[in-house]
Amino acid sequence: MINLTTQITxxxxxxxxxxxxxxxxxxxxxxxxxxxxxxxxxQNILMFMVHFCCYLIIYINIPEVKVIAFYLAQVITFLxxxxxxxxxxxxxxxLLVNNMCFLLMVGFxxxxxxxxxxxxxxxxxxxxxxxxxxxxPIMIARFRFLEKLTVFYGILGILVIGSVxxxxxxxxxxxxxxxxxxxxxxxxxxxxxxxxxxxAAALQEKPSFKRVVAIxxxxxxxxxxxxxxTDLGGAVIFSMVYLFMLYMATEDFRYMILGLFxxxxxxxxxxxxxxxxxxxxxxxxxxxxxxTDKGYQIVQSLFAISxxxxxxxxLFKGQPLTIPIVVSDYIFSAISExxxxxxxxxxxxxxxxxxVMFINxxxxxSNPFYKLLAVGLSVSYAFQIFLCVxxxxxxxPHTGVTLPLISNxxxxxxxxxxxxxxxxxxxxxxxxxxxxxxxxxxx
Numbered sequence: 133m134i135n136l137t138t139q140i141t142x143x144x145x146x147x148x149x150x151x152x153x154x155x156x157x158x159x160x161x162x163x164x165x166x167x168x169x170x171x172x173x174x175q176n177i178l179m180f181m182v183h184f185c186c187y188l189i190i191y192i193n194i195p196e197v198k199v200i201a202f203y204l205a206q207v208i209t210f211l212x213x214x215x216x217x218x219x220x221x222x223x224x225x226x227l228l229v230n231n232m233c234f235l236l237m238v239g240f241x242x243x244x245x246x247x248x249x250x251x252x253x254x255x256x257x258x259x260x261x262x263x264x265x266x267x268x269p270i271m272i273a274r275f276r277f278l279e280k281l282t283v284f285y286g287i288l289g290i291l292v293i294g295s296v297x298x299x300x301x302x303x304x305x306x307x308x309x310x311x312x313x314x315x316x317x318x319x320x321x322x323x324x325x326x327x328x329x330x331x332a333a334a335l336q337e338k339p340s341f342k343r344v345v346a347i348x349x350x351x352x353x354x355x356x357x358x359x360x361x362t363d364l365g366g367a368v369i370f371s372m373v374y375l376f377m378l379y380m381a382t383e384d385f386r387y388m389i390l391g392l393f394x395x396x397x398x399x400x401x402x403x404x405x406x407x408x409x410x411x412x413x414x415x416x417x418x419x420x421x422x423x424t425d426k427g428y429q430i431v432q433s434l435f436a437i438s439x440x441x442x443x444x445x446x447l448f449k450g451q452p453l454t455i456p457i458v459v460s461d462y463i464f465s466a467i468s469e470x471x472x473x474x475x476x477x478x479x480x481x482x483x484x485x486x487x488v489m490f491i492n493x494x495x496x497x498s499n500p501f502y503k504l505l506a507v508g509l510s511v512s513y514a515f516q517i518f519l520c521v522x523x524x525x526x527x528x529p530h531t532g533v534t535l536p537l538i539s540n541x542x543x544x545x546x547x548x549x550x551x552x553x554x555x556x557x558x559x560x561x562x563x564x565x566x567x568x569x570x571x572x573x574x575x
Contacts, residue, residue, distance in 0.1 A: 292318060429457070
């Protein structure tokens with residue numbers, strides 16, 4: 133009976149998730165946010181149905197009261213998040229709120245299946261992050277002095293990244309964590325957001341060549357600190373963010389070409405200097421001869437993805453725990469095995485709809501600082517997803533980057549929710565500009 137329920141439910145979950153994903157794109161048929169309300173309500177219903185189905189299977193396999201309590205706590209949190217955003221920010225993007233909740237829900241589900249205690253800890257961090265995020269949009273919309281704090285952002289970013297060199301500990305070959313008692317966090321996650329603010333403030337006025345050199349040197353200092361700490365995934369994200377923002381600010385493609393050459397040279401130097409980078413490139417090229425040692429992780433990841441096929445083997449029917457670090461770096465593989473490729477495609481499309489929304493907001497903003505801010509956060513968000521999914525599928529060498537809002541990692545959850553909150557603030561600014569123009573035309 134349990135096997136039958138699991139098999140039936142997995143198809144229901146995929147169908148509901150596919151319908152939710154379709155709504156992520158069909159909402160754009162209506163030009164105004166107020167006309168999309170019905171689609172957002174349907175999304176909410178579908179999300180809570182997927183959530184219920186997943187926890188039904190979890191409870192069948194772990195018939196304990198704590199599972200029910202944890203499920204109800206999540207339902208209350210998601211409802212509160214949706215309702216509070218609709219009350220506090222009537223013009224907020226409901227699509228971003230819904231997608232954030234859906235992705236968090238997937239993370240809680242798969243972490244509950246893998247490690248209940250980690251899931252609870254992730255949930256508590258997410259609740260704190262959501263509370264913090266509720267005040268950020270109004271700050272972005274009202275605090276106009278944010279674009280004048282260039283030096284502050286630059287110094288703060290260097291200090292945040294540099295703190296790891298003094299107080300950090302090494303995890304999986306990278307010294308990018310700080311441990312304070314029972315709590316550990318990754319400063320580079322917060323530094324990503326600060327770095328985007330710095331570059332946006334520095335480049336808001338079309339810079340001269342001398343200014344570009346000065347800003348590039350400051351940006352390079354951030355990247356070099358990350359390379360020194362062997363946080364090469366973070367270094368890649370920072371580099372790509374700067375190149376795209378520089379191109380947007382100057383509209384000079386030569387800077388992009390020079391930057392890509394410089395990035396390629398830096399990647400080669402990193403390969404020569406760091407042994408763990410050589411290992412990752414070796415197993416990316418051909419992991420099979422190294423299956424029993426350094427290639428074990430990526431091979432197990434590929435086995436999991438292939439085993440899941442289109443619809444997955446069902447929650448608790450796979451063996452995702454055979455993949456080392458599955459709760460963070462390789463969580464996409466666990467989802468692929470037990471929930472299937474179709475569900476994973478839906479996840480990627482949901483991520484894509486958020487990215488499209490981010491870019492759409494950036495294109496409609498008139499203020500250069502806010503426009504660059506939206507572009508930088510969009511690129512950072514997109515590259516993190518690309519590096520994570522590309523790494524676990526052997527498309528690119530693995531960089532140890534987490535999957536936003538889903539992988540275990542309090543620092544990643546906090547920084548990503550902050551990114552969504554900042555984008556919401558920019559969306560409110562865009563809505564204010566649009567309504568202001570409409571009122572002016574009506575007069």
